[in-house]
Amino acid sequence: MDLIYFDHISGTPIHTAVREVMIKYIEQGGFYNPSSQHHLGDLALETLEDARSKVAGLINSKPDEIVFTSGGTESINHAIKGVAFARAKKGRHIITSNIEHQSVSRTLRVLMNMGYQVTAVNVDRYGLVDPDDVKKAIRDDTILITIMHANNEIGTIEPIAEIGRIAREKGIVMHTDAVVSCGNITVDVEAMNVDLLSMAANQFYGPPGVGALYIRKKTPIYPIIDGGTQENNQRAGTQNMIGIVGMAKAAELASIEMPSRTEHLLKLKRYFLERLKEIDEIVINGHPDNSLPGLVSFSVEYVEGESMMIMLDEKGICVSTRSACASGSLRASHVLIATGSDYATAQGTLLFSFGIDNTIEQIDRAFEVLKDTIGFLRNISPLYKKK
């Protein structure tokens, strides 16, 4: 049975070219510490700075504004806590949205327990933040605005440039969680007016466990991992060189191949959406146009997401669900509830996220299984009125 992987939002496969440079780097040593004073240290430093330039190139920043981290979550923690601590004397109010990833919302909750105040603006039915709402939420003591670039559950792309402009006018630091967007759609820190931007390599065919935080010069921010002077005093600890080398290659490829990748992903997405019309009572989540090219979130009425996901998994098709059960708690997705979905419908949500190696033929195969699965589960559902 051929495996069909439609869960790129949970992690993309490591690109063969990325794998090759990582293996080559290990074979050439792989352990040299860029902080060492001898020539092996110099070699590593050169590799590190080259990687930094490549990652900077992906988001149109200067190389010395890139801080390598252990991934998206660390970058986000660093951005939010770093600014909160550095600005604590100026103010303790932070603005966010109500559809953020847990790495944002839980970080903010920790800060709330420490006395910070947080305003979460609502989104519309497509998951879009209204920049005006952000503007209205600004107070004299607002120190940070953190709104995600693209949503990881419904794919909606937020108007970050507009929100960033508002933040800049008011002298408020602007962070965006670009973990699922960076490397997949155009991310330009200048055009987006952001001071901080979080990214992760495993969202654009790089390895997991490595990411970066963009820090615009003069942004007030403290490190959250203290120790040595690595990463321009922003992130202590010897760099994950093998991961960084892989991330740089992935960033380079993403920059070059983005147009063709996007075209391919959109083709898959449109085809899948077209086929979904064959099943009645399915709700498509997220913005119809302004969303990630490879992601389709849909809710199937009268059935629960996890049961569909497992049945697909049994047939070798890997997808995700944001249903409460699968995430280990009993909650429906906070993102879907925020967009006005009712609880029962939200429970029946599946997330198909396509990647560059997926094909139309795979979609056709998966769709047949999906159709059978929905039929089977609706048949045993007390909510489904049999026709």
Place this chain on the structure above:
Amino acid sequence: MQYSDIVMEHFKSPKNIGRIENPDGIGEVGNPVCGDMMTITIKVKDNRIDDIKFETFGCGAAIAVSSMVTEMAKGKTLEEAMQITNKSVAENLGGLPKNKLHCSNLGADALHKAIMDYYHRREGKTKEPRKFEKVEHIEKKEGKCHCPYCDAEITEAARFCRKCGSEITLDK
């Protein structure tokens, strides 16, 4: 997903699917809000469960539990069936992941409700089966929301509990 082989078997090929026409007892538990809802219908003959069927909206564990509880109850006397516990259903399934144990609660509950419904009907107190109740019933205890049916905590930021009165903001 950490499901036992028995759970997977019952999930993939559930037994006793459906709804009995003119049943002697109906048991409905759960709510789509919690992700699980179960309806069990029974036919009683000579004080024994002659036939039993289920319909379930829910995760893999909930479906497997429904299938297992109907298998366990079939042919048993009503008294014996009342002795089937959530624990025994979970045990017969070879265990359930910890966060799925609430699903097994629904199984035995639905069965017991169906039997109680049978007793009520026999005494002439026909009860309307409970319709799907809306979310407003979620109660707020000590700042946290609990599902009224499975009593699970619905924490994740205040915004989530807007149906029980909280504002959709992380503000305190």
